[in-house]
Amino acid sequence: MMSLHTITKPSTFHFLPKKPSRKPLKTLAPIHSLLQYNRKPQLSGETPRVVVITSGKGGVGKTTTTANIGLSLARLGFSAVAIDADVGLRNLDLLLGLENRVNYTVVEVLNGDCRLDQALVRDKRWSNFELLCISKPRSKLPLGFGGKALIWLVEALKNREEGAPDFILIDCPAGIDAGFITAITPANEAVLVTTPDITSLRDADRVTGLLECDGIRDIKMIVNRVRTDMIRGEDMMSVLDVQEMLGLPLLGVIPEDSEVIRSTNRGYPLVLNKPPALAGLAFEQAAWRLVEQDSMKAVMVEEEPKKRGFFSFFGG
Numbered sequence: 001m002m003s004l005h006t007i008t009k010p011s012t013f014h015f016l017p018k019k020p021s022r023k024p025l026k027t028l029a030p031i032h033s034l035l036q037y038n039r040k041p042q043l044s045g046e047t048p049r050v051v052v053i054t055s056g057k058g059g060v061g062k063t064t065t066t067a068n069i070g071l072s073l074a075r076l077g078f079s080a081v082a083i084d085a086d087v088g089l090r091n092l093d094l095l096l097g098l099e100n101r102v103n104y105t106v107v108e109v110l111n112g113d114c115r116l117d118q119a120l121v122r123d124k125r126w127s128n129f130e131l132l133c134i135s136k137p138r139s140k141l142p143l144g145f146g147g148k149a150l151i152w153l154v155e156a157l158k159n160r161e162e163g164a165p166d167f168i169l170i171d172c173p174a175g176i177d178a179g180f181i182t183a184i185t186p187a188n189e190a191v192l193v194t195t196p197d198i199t200s201l202r203d204a205d206r207v208t209g210l211l212e213c214d215g216i217r218d219i220k221m222i223v224n225r226v227r228t229d230m231i232r233g234e235d236m237m238s239v240l241d242v243q244e245m246l247g248l249p250l251l252g253v254i255p256e257d258s259e260v261i262r263s264t265n266r267g268y269p270l271v272l273n274k275p276p277a278l279a280g281l282a283f284e285q286a287a288w289r290l291v292e293q294d295s296m297k298a299v300m301v302e303e304e305p306k307k308r309g310f311f312s313f314f315g316g
C-alpha cells in the first residue's frame with residue numbers, strides 16, 4: 001500500500017464500473033429499469049447485516065450515504081433500520097425528512113419510558129425502512145451509553161416480533177473518540193466514506209486501522225464528491241489513486257452533484273428522485289453491491305486527447 005505521505009501529484013486516471021451495461025440516462029423509464037441489472041440482488045451473508053458508515057473526517061458524506069443506501073435497500077426489497085449514532089450532531093432525520101416524527105429515542109427506551117417500536121420511525125414512502133435516533137438533538141451522549149448499549153439495541157432489533165431486519169446501518173459520528181468507538185462496537189462490516197482529498201484520506205487510513213483492531217475485517221469504501229473534470233485537469237486525485245492508497249475494495253463512486261445538496265435541504269433522499277440524479281444512481285448501485293458483497297473496479301482509462309491533434313494522445 002502506498003503511504004499517504006508519498007502523494008505528490010494526482011495522476012490522470014478515472015473510474016469505470018466493473019459491469020457497465022445499462023440504458024442511457026436520457027430515457028424516462030422508472031429507476032429500476034435504469035439499473036445495470038434487471039433482477040433482484042441476492043442477499044449475501046448472515047442477517048441482520050450490521051454495517052457502520054464511517055469516515056474519520058466530518059462532512060464527507062456519511063449521513064448522505066446512510067440515508068441513500070438505506071432507502072435504496074428498502075427499494076430493492078430489503079428491510080433496513082438506520083441508527084443515527086451521531087449523537088451531538090444528529091441530522092439523519094433531517095435528510096430523510098422524518099424530523100417531525102421522532103417522538104422517542106433510544107435514551108427513552110433504555111430509561112423504560114417507551115417501547116423500542118415506539119422509537120422506530122417507519123418511513124411512509126418505503127415501509128421496510130425505519131429510523132432510530134439515539135437521543136434528542138443537541139443532547140450529550142448519555143452517561144454510561146457505550147458499545148454495550150448499542151449491542152443490546154442490535155440484539156433487541158434482532159428479536160423483534162416482526163423479525164430481524166436484513167440490514168442495520170449505523171451512521172457514525174466524525175472523529176475517533178467515544179462516539180466513534182460506541183458506533184462501531186456492534187458492527188460486523190464497515191462502509192468507509194472518503195473524498196478524494198488528502199485530509200479525508202489520512203483520516204480514512206487511520207479509521208481503517210481502528211476498525212481492523214476492533215475485529216471488523218469487511219471494510220469497503222465509497223469515494224464521494226468525485227469530479228472527473230478536475231481529475232482530468234490533474235486537480236483531483238483519481239479513484240484509482242485513492243484505492244491504491246487505502247487498499248480497500250470499492251463499493252461505489254459518487255460524483256459531486258448539486259442534486260445532493262438540494263435533496264438534503266428538501267429532506268428527500270436523491271435515490272427517490274424521478275428522473276434519477278446521477279449521484280442517486282451511483283448510490284443505488286453501491287447498495288446493490290452491498291447486498292451482494294460485491295465490489296467494483298477502478299480502472300485506468302485513457303487521458304483526454306489534447307487539443308493539439310488526434311495523434312498527440314499517443315505521445316506525439
Ligand code: ADP
Binds near residue numbers: 058059254255256279
Ligand atoms: P457527514 O455525515 O460525513 O458529516 P454529510 O452527509 O452530512 O456528511 O454531507 C456533508 C455535506 O456535503 C452536505 O451538505 C451534503 O449535501 C454534501 N454532499 C455530500 N455528498 C455530496 C455529493 N456527492 N455532491 C454534492 N454534495 C454532497
Ligand code: MG
Binds near residue numbers: 062063064086091
Ligand atoms: Mg453526519
